[in-house]
Structure formats: structure tokens, C-alpha cells
Amino acid sequence: MYFEPNEDQATFLSVLDQIASGDGSGWKVPADWSRFHWADELDRTLEDNGFYDCAIEETLGPVTAAAMIHRLARLSVTMEFAASAMLRPFLPPDLPRPIAVIDGDPAAAIRYLPVARSVLSIGEYEVRAAMLDDGDVQPVESLFAYPMGVFSATIGRWQRIDVDPRRVRESWRVAVAAELGGTLLGGRDAVLAHLRERRQFGQALGSFQGLQHRLAASATKIEAAYWLTLKAAQGLEAADSAVALGYVQNAATTVVYDLHQFMGAMGLTLEHPLHRWTYRARLLKSALGGAGENLKLAASRKWRAA
Amino acid sequence: MDFDWTDEERAYRARIRDFLRRELPPEWGDIARHGPGSKEQTDFSRTFCPKLAEAGLLVPHWPAEWGGADRPTWEHFILGEEMWASGEPRGAQYMNVNWIGPTLMRYGSDEQKQRYIPPMAKGQAIWCQGFSEPNAGSDLAALRTRAVRDGDDYVINGTKIWTSYAGLAETCFLLARTGGADTGKAGIAIFLVPMDTPGVEVRAIPSLIGHGDIHECFFTDVRVPASSRLGAEGEAWSIIRYSLANERVGIPRYELSARVLEEMVEDLKQQGRFDDPAIQIRAGEAAAACEAARLLTYRVVDQKARGGAPGPEANVARFAVVTADNSVTDFGLDFLPDFFSGLNRPGYLAHHERAIVAGIAAGAAEIQLNLIAHRFLDLPKVAS
Incomplete structure (x- = not known):
């Protein structure tokens, strides 16, 4: 058992970190304070340099893809990376991205749809993909920090992809777990920086034990979620992926509540980017049925219940 | 990154499980019910641990010099998982294996090593740890048990509490203050105290966690030779840190x-x-x-x-x-x-x-x- 990345993984993740945190890159803390900021420049850089292909590289694989998703989700900006990185082994290489994923009700608002160039439908018995044309999608207003949209026309260009739908679904479950785990960590780190600097009652806020214990308990969950997700990415076993997603979705409720409490009124403004993490987390925590459904799934798969 | 066991590690776990299936008696569940510090489980460990030692499964991670086989960290950990999950048939002796033995190997005098380590490696030693006191639990550095130098001896006075395994232990890994009351961590030393030394009195405290697991230990004018001190005066904290780091x-x-x-x-x-x-x-x-x-x-x-x-x-x-x-x-x-x-x-x-x-x-x-x-x-x- 090795928890450290191999040489190729270490190099890959190190370069990714450098690109994602470069000074003056403009994508780390954009100034427009909108509910989300689409990081087109970063996304193109990653795509042009083959980062989204890591899951099909022999020495990188799905574990690296999950780690990459986790890292990108820590950023305050928004891109479509989870499906592109984690589902890459199952997709036609010419399927254009960004990719929107339908994993439930196709009539519901779907994240990334207004910016997506293709859409993937993961059904119980088949996986289908379609390229999107102008006029196929209607953007919708949303609470969540993603571009959300609905179909404005019936898509007639669906093509069945010859893959095992269960394996695609488990990969997607891991991808969502990685994205939610990274999102919680990104928000947590932004709040930690605030708590170290902000002083009240003559002390740094972060020195109060009432806050420290809650942050420490959350840190345990965020750490555990990361490793559960990477382990699930390695085997893509159904029980592991459901455990990983159910665990992090369960943790998200408390973590998001605490982060907003600790930011106080500053966290209610758009001047601090906390909302960009928490309002992504608030969507992801209900993905694929939410914590209850995924934990139930974990139990039923582990113990072969009905 | 790789989250799977190697074939060798799987085989090692299977070997331990096989041993446990063979050696744990049908009534083991009832024995384990009493808790690792109970007389039932301690008595059982006295026959079980020598069998483990004979099979090379008691201290495999220890150096060969002290009865081990220099086996990898992961095997030591797999062993610990299997033992705990089966109710810990090693009883109190898991402490010897995990940290007391390795700590003595690092800090013990030759005399201490020769006296204490071989019985541990054979599965024949029961120890307790004299750490907590009535006014020093989480704040361990506030402990008050005193060890006063008197010629070639120390004279120990004080009370330890919530001490696991003390009722049946032969030796105590004891923390006592040799410096002044205000010396904190820097004024503490470790003593290896035979529990049959005159002046040591043990009282079992009824508890929620099994029979005979929690005790109060009274040390009244307990005279021990200076050679029973582990490491130097004031060195206890760094030794304990090593022990914890080891575990x-x-x-x-x-x-x-x-x-x-x-x-x-x-x-x-x-x-x-x-x-x-x-x-x-x-x-x-x-x-x-x-x-x-x-x-x-x-x-x-x-x-x-x-x-x-x-x-x-x-x-x-x-x-x-x-x-x-x-x-x-x-x-x-x-x-x-x-x-x-x-x-x-x-x-x-x-x-x-x-x-x-x-x-x-x-x-x-x-x-x-x-x-x-x-x-x-x-x-x-x-x-x-």
C-alpha cells in the first residue's frame, strides 16, 4: 500500500499545481465577484496540454484523474473537469468538451449545459452522447455556482456508446466525490486564511477553541474523503464509490454550515469568494441521490440487500 | 499510489487468521467478554503469547537480536489488526510488543534490556503504565508523584489512577517527578518498578469497561535502585515522544x-x-x-x-x-x-x-x- 504518488503522478500533479496557482494567471481570484467565474483560459491550457487524458495514461490512470479533479475543485473559479478527466477512458476521443452529464432527470436543470459542447447521458442500461448545437439549451437562473441550463429542444442526435454503463456510473460517482471533496477543501482553506488574520476580542478568531474543534473535526472528514475517493478510483468497485460519495456528501452539510458561520457577515457578501465553493458544494451534495441514497447503496452492495 | 495489499501481505494475514482459528478455544468469546485487563484474559495471554512467540508472530517486527525477525512495518500492523479484531488475545502484552519493548531497546541500560526484553519476546511479561494521576490526566505534565534520590536509590511517593492492567502486572512503566514542582515536562523521569516492591498497593476501581481494567495505584515510600530509572532525569518526555512516535x-x-x-x-x-x-x-x-x-x-x-x-x-x-x-x-x-x-x-x-x-x-x-x-x-x- 503506497499513499505517495509515483514519479509520473508526482510530476503530473506538480505541474498541474503550478499552472493552477500561477501568479498573475487571473483565474485564481477574479475580480468580478459574480456567482461563478468560468475559467476559460485555464481550461484551454489544461486541454491543450493533454491534462484531461491522464486517466488513459498507463502510469497515471483514474487515481490521478481523481486527484486532479480534487485539486481543480479547490480553485475559486469554475470549469468542467470532472467528466472530462474521469470519464475519458469511456468517451469517443472526438467528443468535444466541456461535457454536461445527465445522471438523473433529463428535464431538470443540468450543470454546465449552457457552456457544454456535448452532453453525456448515463442511464441504467446504456450510455449515450450527443454534440450540442446552438439553440439546444436554455440557460436558467440558479442558486448554485455553476452555469445551469435546460434543454430547449429535443436532441435527436444521440449516439449509443459501447461501454458498461455500471462502470461509467461508478467512475462518475468517484468524479463527483473528488469534486465535492476538493470544493470543501478549497472553501476551508479560504476560511482558515481569514481566521488566522481576523481579530476579535483582541485575539485571532482562529485561536478560539470553539472554532478550532469544529475545524479540526471537519479536517478529519475532508482528509478521509480524499483518501476514500482515491481508493475508489483505483478499483472502481461499486461499494467503494458509493462509500466515497456518501461519506463526503454527509460531511458537506456540516462543513458548509461551519464555513459560513466562521466567515460571519463577510461570507454573506460577494466580495469574499466563499460562496463560490459553498454553492457548488450545495449542488454536489445532492448529486446521484445525495448522501442517504449513496450510503444506502454502499450498504446494499456491501451486504447484498434488496 | 496503490491501495491494494500485496500477495505477500495477504498471505501473512491469512497465516495469522489460520493461527487464531487453531489456537483460540471455543470459549474464547466468553473470555474476551471480560476485557483485555481482566484476570481471565490475562491468564489466557500467558499461554497464548508463548504460542504466538513460538510461531514467530509475537514480535516479528523486532530486530533479530531481540527475538524478532526484522519484518516490515506493514506486517506488524496487520498483526495488530487481526489481534484486536479477535478480541486481543495478547491481553496487556500488546503494549510490550508495540512500544514498551522498542522503547527499552532504544533507551534501556544493558541490565534493563537483558532483564526485561527476553521475557517480553517469549510472551511471559505483563506490564502496566503508570501515567495518569488524580490531578494529571490530559495535562500529564502536571503529575505530582515524586521520586527523591536517596544514595543509590530513589524513594517514590504518589498516586496513579485509571491504570490499566495494574492488578496483574509484574512491572510498571512509571512516570515520576524528580525535579521541583514547577519543572513541568523537564522534571520528569521514568522508572521501571516491579509491582511487588514493598509500598506498592493496587486497588481495582469498578468500571464500565470490563472487570479489573482500571486501578488506583498507591506508591508509599517505594524504594527502587537508581538502576531502575530509564534514561536520564528529565528525559521522560522525549522518551515518551519516541514511544508514541513508534506506535x-x-x-x-x-x-x-x-x-x-x-x-x-x-x-x-x-x-x-x-x-x-x-x-x-x-x-x-x-x-x-x-x-x-x-x-x-x-x-x-x-x-x-x-x-x-x-x-x-x-x-x-x-x-x-x-x-x-x-x-x-x-x-x-x-x-x-x-x-x-x-x-x-x-x-x-x-x-x-x-x-x-x-x-x-x-x-x-x-x-x-x-x-x-x-x-x-x-x-x-x-x-x-
């Missing part, structure tokens, strides 16, 4: 919790209740908590196996272990309360008693949270 993550409690959870699910299936979605969600939650604790623990073991320095990840793992133990305990109490009365599921009772210790022993859960805040999250010291 790092403590008992792999999640392994027993995960197995007890399996039994609980089987009972619910037998009762036709496991199709209830509410029960499935809670079972999934408890299973996830066990898996979380397991992976966080494995991460620390991996650091140790690579020769890495101890880090705050161990505190993160320890807190997750407490959460996992309680998650399984609560699951059982919520859905199978009838099995916590009577003796038809001794394993549930034994797990419950072990689980409620998880957040108290070897550093309270809240101490772990303090350490995570400072060392892992780099938050400032707590406001006064």
Missing part, C-alpha cells in the same frame, strides 16, 4: 468495529429488517466511518514504513478511529438494543466497552482536536 496510531480499533458491524447486519438480516432503507443508510454511514478511519490510519502506517517523521496525520487518524467506534456502537444500540442485555452476543458487549474507551485512552479525542488545529491546520494557540 503512532495506537490500537486499530476500526477493524473490530467493522467486523462487529458485519455481525450486526447479519442479525438484522436474520430478523428480516435489513431491507429497511433507514437501517441501510445508517449501516452505510457506519461502514464509511470505519473505512475512513482505516484509510487515515493506513496513511500514517505508510509514512512510518517509508521512514517518515511522525506528523499530525496521526492525530487526524486517531480522531477518525473514535468516530468509527462510536458510529458502530450507536448503530447497534439504535437497531439491536435487545442484544445488549443478556449474554447471547458477548461480542457486542465487549465491543461497546472497548469503544467507549476509544475517545479517552491514550489522549482524549478533544486533545487530538487541539493538536489537529495547531499542527495540521496551523491555527494559533488557544486564546486564554
